[in-house]
Amino acid sequence: MSPIELNKRQEDILVIVKENGPITGEQIAERLHLTRSTLRPDLAILTMAGFLDARPRVGYFYSGKKTGQAVTDSMMKMKVRDFQSIPVVVSENMTVYDAIVHMFLEDVGTLFVVDKNAYLTGVLSRKDLLRTSLGQQDLNKVPVNIIMTRMPNITYCFRNDALIHAAKKLIDKQIDALPVVKEHSDGYEVIGRLTKTNITGAFLSLAENHDL
Ligand code: ADP
Numbered sequence: 001m002s003p004i005e006l007n008k009r010q011e012d013i014l015v016i017v018k019e020n021g022p023i024t025g026e027q028i029a030e031r032l033h034l035t036r037s038t039l040r041p042d043l044a045i046l047t048m049a050g051f052l053d054a055r056p057r058v059g060y061f062y063s064g065k066k067t068g069q070a071v072t073d074s075m076m077k078m079k080v081r082d083f084q085s086i087p088v089v090v091s092e093n094m095t096v097y098d099a100i101v102h103m104f105l106e107d108v109g110t111l112f113v114v115d116k117n118a119y120l121t122g123v124l125s126r127k128d129l130l131r132t133s134l135g136q137q138d139l140n141k142v143p144v145n146i147i148m149t150r151m152p153n154i155t156y157c158f159r160n161d162a163l164i165h166a167a168k169k170l171i172d173k174q175i176d177a178l179p180v181v182k183e184h185s186d187g188y189e190v191i192g193r194l195t196k197t198n199i200t201g202a203f204l205s206l207a208e209n210h211d212l
Pocket of ligand 1: 110123124127148149153154155156174175177179
């Protein structure tokens with residue numbers, strides 16, 4: 001919310017500058033059928049309040065300060081739960097061969113491995129499976145729990161976490177996905193999947209919601 005109440009003419013000026021900037025005071029006046037001197041106080045207010053920037057011999061352009069603040073506010077309000085996907089889980093004794101087929105059929109890049117209580121025990125990435133396929137083992141005989149990244153080395157998040165914190169975990173750990181978990185006294189139930197694609201989607205929705 002802007003602390004300054006803009007009048008109708010000032011709002012009109014903002015629209016003109018947003019759409020046409022950089023634009024001179026003379027040109028803005030022309031569009032509004034007013035004189036340059038009539039506009040001078042309005043332009044001064046808009047410039048001082050940080051809505052517009054003025055450059056000598058270039059003209060006025062929209063500084064985007066107000067939009068910038070609004071985008072920041074929306075970004076901080078985004079939660080994992082608003083962008084997470086459905087998790088794809090497999091059991092610990094599934095073979096590597098079946099896990100590869102599963103990954104293709106489910107069209108995901110990361111599988112989460114769960115125990116018989118449906119609690120998270122491991123993560124399987126595309127390269128984990130590729131690496132195993134390059135070896136000499138029979139993929140029908142190797143269970144995924146031999147090759148998965150396992151607890152407690154799994155990075156996870158909760159549905160109510162700020163999306164930006166989850167995004168930071170993905171980047172810091174250089175991984176493609178986080179399991180979204182619910183904590184129980186004896187383990188973590190997998191309730192979602194948060195991927196780099198979800199973060200890209202959130203980035204785009206931010207731009208769309210703010211007409212960027
Ligand atoms: P890829 O290996 O296909 O590039 P990732 O970058 O996601 O995919 O995975 C890199 C490594 O990190 C893999 O060995 C994988 O098991 C592991 N990994 C993936 N996601 C996680 C996670 N959420 N927590 C811990 N380790 C993970």
